[in-house]
Amino acid sequence: MDNVQAEEMIQYLKQRVLRNPNVAIDPETSLVSSGMIDSFALIEALFELERITKLRIPASKVAPSDMDSVRKMFETAQRLGKPRKQ
């Protein structure tokens, strides 16, 4: 996982999803299982993950547990992501 990409995702979650820059999130923080982000926010995070990694991630293959932390999000992107068609 690229630290810059991880930080970009954390900032996105804080500012756009949770709308609270003071909330403490690190790459291991549980997001879905702790109830911090709901299913709507999970989908927004998935789209953002696609933008940051420049990969196409088949959503039908993604389980909520795959998006439970920032680290897991990038692992999922690496496992399932395919290069975007130009």
Added chain:
Amino acid sequence: MLTLSTKLTAISAGLALLWAASFSSHSYRVTRVIWLVFSYCFYLVWGRWSLCLLILSSLMNYAVGASLRRNPTTWRLGIGFGLNLVLLCSFKYLPGIHGSFLEGSALGRFQHVLLPLGISFWTFQALSYLFDIYRENEDSDPTLMEFCLYMAFWPTVVSGPICRTSNLIPQFRKCKRPRLSDVATGTRRLCTGILMLGVSEALSLGIAGQGIDAAFARTDYRWTGIDVWFITIGYGFQLFFNFAGYSHLVIGGARLFGIELEENFNRPFLATTPAMFWSQWHMSLSSWIRDYVFIPMASRWRSLWWRNLALLISMILFGIWHGATFLFVLWGAYHGTLLVLHRQWQQVRTRIRLPRVVDGGIALLSWCFTFGAISLGWVLFRAQGWHQALNMFKALADWSSYSSSRLPMACRFLIVLTAVAYFSIVGIAGLLDRVAGTSASVRAIPAALQWISNERWVWVSPLAAVLVLYGFILVGHVGKVGSPLLYRLF
């Protein structure tokens, strides 16, 4: 034909034997074979041909799963999904269709078929297994015997909770004997479940036969607005105590054998938003719908309107899961609309910063709105037909009808008593949870209070037994049966 009491005696004796056998066995494989045989015998009590269907579904899904594991393609998943859908539609939805167009056709034969017990629950378990393999997320790789046990596991086969292989299979494999804490927790959950089912029964039958069932049985009666509120709130509690009580029994029963199942309810009537309610009510089904319907559908397109539409469709499917009736579709659509509206409000709310006092007031208002809206929804869920539902909504909208009440005083008293008892007990339980979570060295908490919090099984069990007995004497219906298990119908 076996009577209910004979069936229950046979099941109780079988469970005692099963528990003894589980304790004496040293091999997990032998134990699981014993469990599977017992699960099939348990299911056999409710119908011979239903068991054939369950075994057929288990074999079919295991075969599709094996094929998917070799090559997780969409069309293989589609075949598995289609086969399960055919099974569910044939035995659950076709018999519910009333109409002459099926008469005389081959499909018409299904109209006379009895609903196989728990078909919606174990079919959804099978589907989650297939979806997880397709997502390459199914790591447990069960053997055929383990998969058959997963599908037929005796505590969950009748009415859930809907389990996932990721939780059950690893537990099946552990050669774990129940610890004292498992037995203690299991006993407490069983007693709580019996107490809750007793409360549900009391609400269903009421005092002198004036309960919720009697109120809904009078389909053409003109209730007043206030009556409808009482009936619908009362029914919400009846359904909650029935299904959550049953879930306590199932979770407690499995815990006695050292198996920890997923929770199905988490104090849903304390929810301050509709979204929160759906994360606390029938949790195993709502998380299933979220994981396998809403997320794949909503992420197809990026637009917000599509996400809202996906939410609405998911909730309609949630309604249809209960039965293919117009009222269940409406109930699902109603909750979908509530969730979409809540989402819009949330968007506005996050942009406004309010003082803490106002925030607290909004939370209280939000709870009132949520509780009221959820209660209104029960009209669609429980009404005998659209005509009765319409009459009830008309009464609610007629302000002049609020000045009087035709519902018997005893029924209103029982509903208020239940509501007060529920919120008091939930408050006390929350307090005890907090005490139990604090360190033993905290001096401010007396040792006795910590013991009460930690060893709840010691006093909850006898208390539950006394309360059930007292409740039955108060209601005066010992020996009569109201609504034994409402979710058995789904």
